[in-house]
Amino acid sequence: MYKKILIANRGEIALRVIRACREMGIKSVAVFSEADELSLHTKFADEAVCIGPGPSNLSYLNTQAILTAAEVTNADAIHPGYGFLAENADFADMCANHSIDFIGPDGRMIDSMGDKASAKETMKAAGVPVIPGSEGILSSAEEAREMADEMGYPVILKATAGGGGRGMRVVYRGEDVAMFYGMAQAESGTAFGNDGLYLEKYIENPRHIEVQLLGDSQGNVYSLGERECSIQRRHQKLLEESPSPVVSEALRREMGEAAVAGAKRVNYVGAGTIEFLLDKHGKFYFMEMNTRIQVEHTVSEEVTGYDILKGQIACHAGEVLPDWLGDMKLRGHSIECRINAEDPAKNFRPSPLLIESVHFPGGRGVRVDSHIYSGYQIPPHYDSMLAKLVVHGHDREEAIDRMIGALKEFIIEGPKTTIPFHIQLLENNKVRKGNFDTHFLESFKYDPNRE
Numbered sequence: 001m002y003k004k005i006l007i008a009n010r011g012e013i014a015l016r017v018i019r020a021c022r023e024m025g026i027k028s029v030a031v032f033s034e035a036d037e038l039s040l041h042t043k044f045a046d047e048a049v050c051i052g053p054g055p056s057n058l059s060y061l062n063t064q065a066i067l068t069a070a071e072v073t074n075a076d077a078i079h080p081g082y083g084f085l086a087e088n089a090d091f092a093d094m095c096a097n098h099s100i101d102f103i104g105p106d107g108r109m110i111d112s113m114g115d116k117a118s119a120k121e122t123m124k125a126a127g128v129p130v131i132p133g134s135e136g137i138l139s140s141a142e143e144a145r146e147m148a149d150e151m152g153y154p155v156i157l158k159a160t161a162g163g164g165g166r167g168m169r170v171v172y173r174g175e176d177v178a179m180f181y182g183m184a185q186a187e188s189g190t191a192f193g194n195d196g197l198y199l200e201k202y203i204e205n206p207r208h209i210e211v212q213l214l215g216d217s218q219g220n221v222y223s224l225g226e227r228e229c230s231i232q233r234r235h236q237k238l239l240e241e242s243p244s245p246v247v248s249e250a251l252r253r254e255m256g257e258a259a260v261a262g263a264k265r266v267n268y269v270g271a272g273t274i275e276f277l278l279d280k281h282g283k284f285y286f287m288e289m290n291t292r293i294q295v296e297h298t299v300s301e302e303v304t305g306y307d308i309l310k311g312q313i314a315c316h317a318g319e320v321l322p323d324w325l326g327d328m329k330l331r332g333h334s335i336e337c338r339i340n341a342e343d344p345a346k347n348f349r350p351s352p353l354l355i356e357s358v359h360f361p362g363g364r365g366v367r368v369d370s371h372i373y374s375g376y377q378i379p380p381h382y383d384s385m386l387a388k389l390v391v392h393g394h395d396r397e398e399a400i401d402r403m404i405g406a407l408k409e410f411i412i413e414g415p416k417t418t419i420p421f422h423i424q425l426l427e428n429n430k431v432r433k434g435n436f437d438t439h440f441l442e443s444f445k446y447d448p449n450r451e
């Protein structure tokens, strides 16, 4: 097992990794920017090393500074958390060249899943259902037009280097294919340095459902159930839950088996997620694979009772997963609300202010993963998530009621937050009935005058 892990991240996920390390008897090393000197990960890790000024490109993305910190502290592995360097193939390769374990897949795996068209072909070859469309990259706008005319509209053009909603164009009429093709190609060339596009039938009003996977170095891969992530705003998830209110026991087994087959095909090791779109006929299709621990792994932990962070570290250290993970039953229902320092009355404008005071909710089935404290100054350089409020109940209704109670107990003085937005969301009838899709928030009306 590792003796010391350096955490190349900040905020709640850095604390999450520190806690897992502590329970596993592993020493932790924090790296921090000048803006994070007073952050909790800096205080709670066994050691802390400053890696540069506040802006991310000078600190949390500074691969040389991070590797140097790992070398001077004698760390044997680096945990990247999510965001920052978590899916940076060059950094994974650099770690390997320095004989430091990167707690994530190797550079080749990151690259092959980062290229969305090739990831899709790989999954298709493994028998995972994929959305009908082009095989690999399109060679011209004319090819796109012919294919779209044949399969019928609407279709969607996607940047192969995109993902997470970036570089996509929905096309409803043949006359528009050429123009949208040109726009998407130019944009993705500029944004990603790769202008490859592929085409798919556009699935209207799908749900976003993803399967949590964990694989060990012996070739065992297990599904830890699905998460419902359809409540998103501009591709930022706001609320996640497990299980999905629309996934039956039979569908769960089918999606889990498909995801496991996909991950086994590429010899996947560690924590990973396969994202699916579920259409209104109950058919699911591969969308993307994420090769990192995700923000919302917590809801899967609550319903499986399994510590995914510790499992992820153990897998990279060469331990074999227990075989009972293969017949995991989900217990009860878990929901996560992302509490962001954003003003929901002002188009979710960031509000990076001083936390004048904070009170965390508590009680049975309430978990708060957060790095904030009274007197904490939110740095302006990073994302705006302040806390993940996670509840667990014996069923969905209890979880929703428990979440509303916890949200009402959660007091944050200083910045504007998404807390009041979440209360109204969970009081909405469609949300309570589980009747929503990925477009739900586009029409949801938040009332800033209701308390």
Ligand code: MV4
Pocket (backbone or CB within 6 Å): 131, 156, 163, 164, 165, 166, 200, 201, 202, 203, 204, 206, 207, 208, 230, 232, 235, 277, 287, 288, 438, 439
């Ligand atoms: C789609 C789609 C409909 N049909 N592909 C958005 C994120 C990126 N991973 C792919 N996305 C989509 N791909 C086809 N063929 C609809 C979306 C989509 C979406 C997906 C998941 C969650 C929220 C979304 C919001 C808008 C569009």
